[in-house]
Amino acid sequence: MAEDGLWPALTWADKILAFAVAICAIGLISHERDSAAVGGVLVIEVTGAEPATRMLANHGLLRVMGLLGESQIEIGARGAHVIAAPCTHKICMRRGWIRQRGDLAVCVPNGLVLRIAGTAAVDAVVR
Amino acid sequence: MFKRPGDVARLGLLASAAIVLFVFEALAPRPLPWMKLGLGNLPVLLSLLSFGSGPALAVSSIKLVVGGLLSGGFAGPAFVIGGGAGLVSWLVMALIKRYTGRLFSVVGLSIWGALAHQLCQLLLAYAYIGQSGLFSLLPLSLISALLSGGLIGLLAWWTLHQLQKIGWFNRT
Numbered sequence: 189m190a191e192d193g194l195w196p197a198l199t200w201a202d203k204i205l206a207f208a209v210a211i212c213a214i215g216l217i218s219h220e221r222d223s224a225a226v227g228g229v230l231v232i233e234v235t236g237a238e239p240a241t242r243m244l245a246n247h248g249l250l251r252v253m254g255l256l257g258e259s260q261i262e263i264g265a266r267g268a269h270v271i272a273a274p275c276t277h278k279i280c281m282r283r284g285w286i287r288q289r290g291d292l293a294v295c296v297p298n299g300l301v302l303r304i305a306g307t308a309a310v311d312a313v314v315r
Numbered sequence: 316m317f318k319r320p321g322d323v324a325r326l327g328l329l330a331s332a333a334i335v336l337f338v339f340e341a342l343a344p345r346p347l348p349w350m351k352l353g354l355g356n357l358p359v360l361l362s363l364l365s366f367g368s369g370p371a372l373a374v375s376s377i378k379l380v381v382g383g384l385l386s387g388g389f390a391g392p393a394f395v396i397g398g399g400a401g402l403v404s405w406l407v408m409a410l411i412k413r414y415t416g417r418l419f420s421v422v423g424l425s426i427w428g429a430l431a432h433q434l435c436q437l438l439l440a441y442a443y444i445g446q447s448g449l450f451s452l453l454p455l456s457l458i459s460a461l462l463s464g465g466l467i468g469l470l471a472w473w474t475l476h477q478l479q480k481i482g483w484f485n486r487t
Binding site for chain 1: 423443451456
């Protein structure tokens with residue numbers, strides 16, 4: 189590398205790779221958009237426990253025990269969001285409100301995944 | 316591996332730069348919660364191109380361990396996931412460089428590394444928490460890999476030009 193000089197900034201293989209990745213991403217996004225709509229149900233998945241659901245119309249505060257401790261989830265008119273978490277980086281809190289079907293908020297350290305789904309027959313209360 | 320006087324010092328400089336960039340990025344605000352530019356990967360890429368895969372692995376490992384200790388996340392889940400993804404990213408870049416010759420430029424190599432990092436991160440996060448809903452982040456991960464890999468690759472290409480100007484590659 190050093191002796192032969194630098195490669196050109198972009199080769200044709202780079203361009204094909206970038207194009208292929210972009211097409212895959214756009215395809216996946218448009219597929220999700222086609223089925224996207226405002227969701228009606230919050231699905232709460234915690235490592236080692238059965239998933240629970242809660243209707244988004246049912247506003248209130250949820251307390252979920254995860255691997256590290258308790259996460260608090262607020263359900264309101266704008267959807268659901270994590271308002272307190274025991275993890276270090278608080279990425280789940282910074283995710284903000286989730287509302288559309290397929291939206292996701294994840295807290296890996298606490299083993300918690302919040303997902304918006306369409307409808308569900310069961311409206312479980314999670315503590 | 317080390318053919319010139321001062322190569323160990325040069326590699327040490329790259330490792331130090333990797334740690335500084337890694338810690339800086341961990342503290343800096345992010346445009347999106349899950350999106351990270353991967354500035355710490357720039358010295359790893361430069362090491363791979365200047366010295367080869369072994370020294371690049373050393374820089375990557377030092378960055379992960381010392382950076383993890385300094386940023387307070389050492390041995391936590393995020394460290395394991397990020398560290399595992401970082402090592403897979405190094406492996407993919409080293410293999411692509413070795414077996415495809417000059418098919419891919421610095422930018423292409425960097426995009427491959429970023430793709431490997433993002434996909435491995437998703438798989439490790441899935442292995443850790445076991446929730447398949449994580450895979451709905453796949454399109455965002457691909458876009459993030461393309462943007463961050465492309466930017467870091469261009470930055471590496473520019474940096475290599477500058478290093479060449481100051482005699483970084485000279486056998487002196």
